[in-house]
Amino acid sequence: MAKELEFLTKRSEDYSKWYNELVVKADLAEQSDVRGCMVIKPYGYAIWEKMQRVLDDMFKETGVQNAYFPLLIPKSFLSKEAEHVEGFAKECAVVTHYRLKTNETHDGVVVDPAARLEEELIIRPTSETIIWNTFKNWIHSYRDLPLLVNQWCNVMRWEMRTRLFLRTSEFLWQEGHTAHATREEAEARAQQMLKVYANFAENYMAVPVIQGVKSETERFAGALDTYTIEAMMQDGKALQSGTSHFLGQNFGKAFDVQFLNKENKPEYAWATSWGVSTRLMGALIMTHSDDNGLVLPPALAPTQVVIIPIGKLAQMEQLDAKAEEIVKNLKALGISVKYDNADNKRPGFKFADYELKGVPVRLVLGARDLEQGVVEIMRRDTLEKENVSIEGIEQYIKNLLDDIQQNIFQKAKAYRDAHIYECDNYEEFKERVKDGGFFLCHWDGTAETEAQIKEETQATIRCVPFGVEQTPGTDMVSGKPAKARVLIARSY
RNA sequence: CGGGGUGUAGCGCAGUUGGUAGCGCACCUGGUUUGGGACCAGGUGGUCGCCCGUUCGAGUCGGGUCACCCCGACCA
Numbered sequence: 001m002a003k004e005l006e007f008l009t010k011r012s013e014d015y016s017k018w019y020n021e022l023v024v025k026a027d028l029a030e031q032s033d034v035r036g037c038m039v040i041k042p043y044g045y046a047i048w049e050k051m052q053r054v055l056d057d058m059f060k061e062t063g064v065q066n067a068y069f070p071l072l073i074p075k076s077f078l079s080k081e082a083e084h085v086e087g088f089a090k091e092c093a094v095v096t097h098y099r100l101k102t103n104e105t106h107d108g109v110v111v112d113p114a115a116r117l118e119e120e121l122i123i124r125p126t127s128e129t130i131i132w133n134t135f136k137n138w139i140h141s142y143r144d145l146p147l148l149v150n151q152w153c154n155v156m157r158w159e160m161r162t163r164l165f166l167r168t169s170e171f172l173w174q175e176g177h178t179a180h181a182t183r184e185e186a187e188a189r190a191q192q193m194l195k196v197y198a199n200f201a202e203n204y205m206a207v208p209v210i211q212g213v214k215s216e217t218e219r220f221a222g223a224l225d226t227y228t229i230e231a232m233m234q235d236g237k238a239l240q241s242g243t244s245h246f247l248g249q250n251f252g253k254a255f256d257v258q259f260l261n262k263e264n265k266p267e268y269a270w271a272t273s274w275g276v277s278t279r280l281m282g283a284l285i286m287t288h289s290d291d292n293g294l295v296l297p298p299a300l301a302p303t304q305v306v307i308i309p310i311g312k313l314a315q316m317e318q319l320d321a322k323a324e325e326i327v328k329n330l331k332a333l334g335i336s337v338k339y340d341n342a343d344n345k346r347p348g349f350k351f352a353d354y355e356l357k358g359v360p361v362r363l364v365l366g367a368r369d370l371e372q373g374v375v376e377i378m379r380r381d382t383l384e385k386e387n388v389s390i391e392g393i394e395q396y397i398k399n400l401l402d403d404i405q406q407n408i409f410q411k412a413k414a415y416r417d418a419h420i421y422e423c424d425n426y427e428e429f430k431e432r433v434k435d436g437g438f439f440l441c442h443w444d445g446t447a448e449t450e451a452q453i454k455e456e457t458q459a460t461i462r463c464v465p466f467g468v469e470q471t472p473g474t475d476m477v478s479g480k481p482a483k484a485r486v487l488i489a490r491s492y
Numbered sequence: 493c494g495g496g497g498u499g500u501a502g503c504g505c506a507g508u509u510g511g512u513a514g515c516g517c518a519c520c521u522g523g524u525u526u527g528g529g530a531c532c533a534g535g536u537g538g539u540c541g542c543c544c545g546u547u548c549g550a551g552u553c554g555g556g557u558c559a560c561c562c563c564g565a566c567c568a
Contacts, residue, residue: 016562087567090566090567091566091567126568155568157566157567157568159566159567160493160565160566160567161562161563161564161566161567166568167567167568171568173568220568239568240567240568241568242568243568275568276568277568278568279568280568310526310527311526311527312526313526343526345529346525346526346528346529346530347526347527347528347529348526348527348528348529348530349528349529349530350528350529351528351529352528352529353529356529364527366527367527368527369527376527458564492567492568
């Protein structure tokens with residue numbers, strides 16, 4: 001290397017800084033000039049689009065259909081469900097006027113005071129209220145149920161502190177909303193969608209997650225139960241990556257959504273809602289990336305393979321021809337591939353750049369190698385290089401992509417599992433939780449101990465995990481009897 | 493809203509006791525290069541966040557103000 005240049009801060013130095021730099025340098029997104037908002041750049045959006053496509057198919061397989069509801073919600077809707085208002089009131093952007101006019105000096109505009117709205121409109125922080133207001137007109141009979149809709153949209157929550165992808169004032173997401181005739185069916189749906197999220201996280205994003213149910217204090221505003229998938233980032237912090245809520249009849253009652261059951265008796269509809277957001281991009285970045293940049297799972301990488309030619313000008317024609325042949329064969333196998341023969345960037349620059357962007361597989365097609373019938377192939381996850389015969393390279397790459405997908409999942413899982421601890425001593429917990437990691441601890445189930453832990457350690461109860469063999473014990477804080485161990489961690 | 497910090501070129505920064513604006517990257521031109529972020533030469537680019545004051549003179553000193561960032565409280 002001619003000159004030592006730091007393109008990224010080292011992960012170990014300052015994780016937040018490293019994350020921010022990575023997001024910007026990998027060309028995923030940048031801070032907008034608009035307060036707390038984010039510009040998602042084409043490369044970042046391509047990854048999001050791929051996520052959307054996969055998730056959308058998964059939803060449809062469960063019978064969900066897409067729809068779209070208004071961005072603006074009359075203020076009165078929000079006050080119909082008491083807990084719901086309580087949860088969102090503090091972070092709502094409000095539309096109060098519908099017109100501007102030129103100012104007195106004619107060099108700018110001001111809000112026209114004459115154009116004040118009679119009822120203010122809220123920019124949706126989530127759409128339960130406006131959707132259930134609509135459901136009222138759609139649901140009359142048990143034959144109308146279940147009603148399963150999803151919308152892809154933006155929402156706005158006026159957060160105090162924002163971070164690219166993880167917490168922005170405006171974010172993109174999907175929110176599913178379902179209405180059911182029975183409690184059991186609604187509960188089952190809420191859990192079913194959590195499974196969909198967990199499946200997506202683990203098998204496409206290659207992000208291992210812990211599924212569980214939230215404590216009462218961490219519940220969604222207006223829910224009876226909130227299910228969650230929790231992922232561990234490389235600094236040991238937890239990231240809530242998706243949630244699914246069993247809403248009971250709260251919204252059915254608040255918006256008077258009643259149907260006649262088979263006995264011709266009126267009943268309130270049972271509800272669920274569930275969502276994942278562009279925060280998943282944050283999870284993807286923070287789970288796999290290394291000091292060279294992003295590491296994308298092949299299942300979601302916009303470009304799975306990049307081919308870079310190296311040679312003198314006179315040799316380029318020959319290299320182009322060979323590359324086009326490989327490109328054609330890879331495309332036939334359904335692999336997305338880019339041949340980068342731009343002559344205004346040097347090969348070394350391209351290597352570093354595609355590594356930064358996380359392209360899973362790189363081929364180097366050199367004039368020397370070509371004579372011997374080989375190409376250099378590098379896998380992004382381990383950075384290992386080898387020379388492989390061009391003959392049959394396509395199938396080799398296909399297998400390699402599968403292998404990378406598996407490998408990064410296993411690597412992330414091994415990291416996570418190595419940082420999950422059972423802990424029964426609060427003093428020890430306080431000391432160790434600073435360094436990150438997930439702690440499985442007995443909890444007496446009271447909000448008081450939960451609050452005390454948060455107060456003293458900044459860690460919160462992430463969930464009561466499913467699928468963990470539970471034995472009764474004593475709460476490490478209060479010493480009272482506890483039924484089960486819960487997952488406690490510091491989080492984003 | 494509490495505690496800390498920063499505002500100087502597109503980005504990252506330096507600027508001494510006050511003396512009239514500088515470096516690296518990026519960008520543009522030309523040339524040589526091209527197997528791990530090339531090199532040489534030349535060039536473009538600034539109302540020093542804003543206002544007021546002190547001074548012959550302010551990026552620098554004083555007062556005010558605005559914006560942004562970090563740590564808390566809130567959250568997908």
